[in-house]
Amino acid sequence: MNEKQRKEQAQIKQVSSVDRKSSQDKPLSEKTTEDFAHYFQTTYTPPDIKKARKRGRDKIEVHYDFEIPEEMSKIGKGKKFLIRTYGCQMNEHDTEVMAGILSEMGYESTLDTDDADIILLNTCAIRENAENKVFGELGHLKPLKLEKPDLIIGVCGCMSQQESVVNRIMQKHQQVDLIFGTHNIHRLPDLIKEAMFSKVQVVEVWSKEGDIIENLPKVRHGQIKAWVNIMYGCDKFCTYCIVPMTRGKERSRRPEDIIREVRHLAAQGYQEVTLLGQNVNAYGKDFDDIEYRFADLMNDMHKIDIPRVRFTTSHPRDFDDHLIEVLAKGGNLLDHIHLPVQSGSSEILRKMNRKYTRESYLELVAKIKKAIPNVTLTTDIIVGFPNETDEQFEETMTLMEEVGFEAAYTFIYSPREGTPAAVKKDDVPMEVKKERLYRLNDLVNKQSAESMDAYEGKVVKVLVEGESKKDETVLAGYTEKNKVVNFKGPKSIIGKIVDVKITDTKTWSLNGELVEKTAEVSN
Template sequence: MSNLFEGSTFCIHTFGCQMNKHDSERVAGMLEGLGALPVDTIEEADIVAFMTCCVREAADTRLYGQVASMKNISVREGSPFNKRLIAVGGCIGQRDGAKLTDELPHLDVVFGTHNLGSLPALLTAAAQEGGHRVEVLDAADDFSSSLPTDRENAWAAWLPITVGCNNFCTYCIVPYVRGREKSRTLEDIAQEAQGYVDAGVKEITLLGQNVNSYGRDLYGEPRFAEVLDAVDATGIERLRFATSHPKDLTDEVIARFGTLRSLMPALHLPVQSGSNRILKAMNRRYTREHYLDLVKKLRAVVPDIALSTDIIVGFPGETEEDFLETYRLVEEVGYNQVFTFIYSKREGTPAASMEDDTPREVIQERFDRLVDLVQRKAFEANQDEQGSVVPVLVEGTSKRDTSILAGRSPKNQTVHAPLPAGVEIDELIGTTVSVKVDEARTWYLSGTVVNEDA
């Protein structure tokens, strides 16, 4: 099999969440195992894989547009294939299956969220025999973490602890394309984490659609706090997790922010709406009051914890008062970052059949008001860092200026600083440096690398 792909090239386009990014690293690992080489552009690639998201309509539009446009891009000179091989995986692959090849006839391979490991065989068949190859399974027997990987950054690793979701929020397609929640054993998670630490990884991010409910299917009750304990015990420098459902965030997990050395003081806690009426319609299974109580508990443990969230504006039936409840919640919490979305109807979800006659311009005006507030509160939150010294895990250089290093603070803030004289960025990537913050902007901090011993 490897001879067929030896010397070929590939690129991967990833849409959506961290789980898709993790899956893309596994796809890269498998393709490199076949002998293919990574490249940056479609024009250079003999194999193009799209790892897709279907949470919002824009992702569908983007995928169909990009795949359709590839009809007009000629095969590169020296390609071992007589055509460019195009594969679509991830959530759109799982949802649409063979329908994709009907609408995009030049597409070669479709695979789903449960069978990443099938991609090499599907590509081989498409290259040798032609035609479409479609394989979408209803469930997986094991986790994709058992597949080879090519991590985007040697110093950071995604570590899935669950796949799937049991929550069935009325607006969300994820349970239908990722399946029901399934947990890995605590021993497997700890072993993989230790392997990353032994390989020099500095930051691990635990992944799941709802990490807080980890273990309920295996052990009869959530045991996420024990996962945090086990990964912290490996000696990892930085530990993060996503995503955290408010209804399952326990006092035990909250307490770990105060006791675990590696657990970073940042939490993404999606609220979606500040209105109890809308939360009920979304099937979120918590109230505004419960959510605010969680925030209070978190800040009792870590007063300056950086909170981020997701908010949907324009959910079917949302009134001005419902929106104002959300607006006031954002004012009260004072998030460091908010990911704001206008509701996107997803066929097959309960919310898709809900009636709503709110004019689009009204929804857009509410959205714009919320964005203005979010930016103001994020700016205010960052002012607390002015003049402080923060440890920054260096990721690379600024996209605008290669003489400026870029990295992340413990609170997951982007931090910029000029490279110290005589130091190359390659010497710093994956290391932690101290930066004195001279300026705090809305979306980043900037300052100067300092020697704390001086």
């Protein structure tokens, strides 16, 4: 805390517990601005990265009693909300939950910034570029806040779990009314209430992991594909990653709740679900009352009448033989596996604290390919980790070729404050890192194009998701192996799985024509 913050804190009026309680007990209509200001100033909870690093043995409770407070259930009537989402599928899923909560409060969704009464930026902390985009957006929103003083601007998600980010927002972005983290999304109605009536920034970020809150409302995009959270947090502590501090320790949902949700989605006509977790195949390791792991869950998914089941993101350390055995059953368990490797060098992997070697990763890949011969593998790779040598980078290139990845998300290492890797001295110039990324991307493109070439003339099963973004006369969808296919067909087949014959291949997509019946079917 700097001198300015100390002075501000010293000026905050402290109220007795009796005064605070009497303020909280008042009906919403009787509360004054001073009530809210007093209450919130005495309950300000900033993030603490030191606390977030600690892994206690506190029992995680599951709650099934979520409800919108009565006084907030219609407060959004006639008003609109906008949520901008940055980052991974977990953030997208969090946005679905927040949209569900706001909708139950009476708000309607809008894509127009000028029409919004609440704007939430759901943020990502993985890379610096995403962080810069958020601060840039806050700058753009400042004039709008001056025009519309009652507009509520909020920052949530992983960035909000970082102490330095919260301090920066509080000091430099007074237009922000509300800051909350990843563990307390279910508190959104109460936080909005406080933001509406308080004249100070509302900040509530829990360093301690939250409990698991079931029965939260969701607004999903369409009725074709759905994300289903099966667990939260990560215990791996890779030296470059801030997620264990922003998302907390691993907490698994109860299997019966997940199965019930997927069955409900199947009954609603959804064609595909993706099971989500920061480290999805560590699912169930935190259970102390049952022996039920990710392979058991996938086996139960195999029994549900839904055409496609995917999962992301998995960690090589937790990809065990039982899981491989279950995935080999096929059916609705698709043979596309995203398996982040991050580096092909055992030494770099050690410095990353990945807890596996190049050799053990290749052994795992060999097991998967033996059990699932037609498997498609994709991955994540970081180049330019502190002090990465030319030889170590070449090991990544050769591993890329040896495994035969058909796609990869590639990044130049981005230091994250609060992680061990961020304090490492680095002697690799940025020009060298960029050159390595260009070389790696050239190889990724080559291998992707080669994998696509094999589809020419084949017939594939395509889940039609809608019109192509580039041409509304063309439909687009994904194969079982997650390849994009563009083709012409009637709008009536959107949401269905159809056969498409591939007529042309590109580096990252396929073109085809709709067919009625086929004798030869490929994934």
